[in-house]
Amino acid sequence: MTVGILVDYEFCTGCHTCEIACAVSHDLPNDRAGVVVHHEGAWEMANGKWQDTYLPVFTDVCDQCAGASAAHDGAPMCVHHCQADVLRMGDAEELAKELVRKPKQLLYTLA
């Protein structure tokens, strides 16, 4: 099974809690984590709408919370602590089916 993380970035608030949860649970330096949140915007487009998107990017530091002390009740720490509930980890093939359900989603496949 290929493990994937599905991100519904339309509703990511940019709170960075996923980053902090990963770094703390894995005892990482302040500038490193298995997930890092990037921000594009905010700037106004010609049509008057605003570009303002937060995007969690999974890095090679991510070990899928494989260590027994990392995960919380079986859920990866980033998933568990995301209050907007926009992260899901699971079988990448199953998660891929969700991509057509709504726009502004992204699927990572993890090594």
Ligand code: SF4
């Ligand atoms: S799955 Fe675990 S190791 Fe990977 S980014 Fe989330 S908290 Fe970090």
Ligand code: SF4
């Ligand atoms: S914890 Fe959730 S809402 Fe907050 S930045 Fe991470 S993915 Fe986005």
